Amino acid sequence: MLTCPLCQAPLTRLDNAVRCAAGHSFDRARQGYLNLLPVQHKNSRDPGDNQAMVEARRDFLDAGHYAPVAQRLAQLAAERAPARWLDIGCGEGYYTAQLGQALPTADGYALDISREAVKRACRRAPALTWMVASMARVPLADASCQFIASVFSPLDWAEAKRLLSVGGGLMRVGPTQGHLMELREALYDEVRPYADDKHLALVPQGMQHQHSEVLEFRLQLAEPKARADLLAMTPHGWRASAERRSRVIEQRAPFEVTISMRYDYFVRQA
Incomplete structure (x- = not known):
């Protein structure tokens, strides 16, 4: 199932490592994850989200603000009952852990390019296989997954x-154009519209768009920390001016925002 990121040969599990027939070996970190991101596949010394972004996202998600998003993803995954699944770009593991709970008998894998994220993620569900790896060079065998999130x-x-x-599918979850609209209006003089279906033009031949739905709800952020965490885990944390960010964080009244997520499911055809 696991493949070598250097030569693509199968990896054999050892006590605290994995190794391929060519002798490439990768140790398991003390936290429990496998680092399958060779230095030559990195674009920087520490790619992906940094510690501050990871911790802000962890605190925000653990407070339950996006619980309906994770619950719906878990329901959709359970309906498809895969034998083996992968969370690709798992971050600090909030959604991954709920997938694991919804699919208790399935073989679960998760990866992210950020070591800081995976280091924290693997504590959520030690039974899953956690990897630091590139999403462009996933160290898993061809046709090995029935579900990808x-x-x-x-x-x-x-x-x-x-x-x-064949018959397996990818569930993509992403924001619609109305997501966090109130926050964007507070941060920028002009809110630029964007198409939330532009990813459909990128779907390769042989994958069929089988399901689409939108989940939308209102969220009240009463605490300054929650507003600061939300900013820190989004691009708005560095795109918006410090003055506008401070105004949002420090306002006395609860800040109400729209959460709007699009779920699209694509099935691999024969």
């Missing part, structure tokens, strides 16, 4: 198709 994550569509067995 991609939540707020960049996606290599060709790689996702490679990983899916």
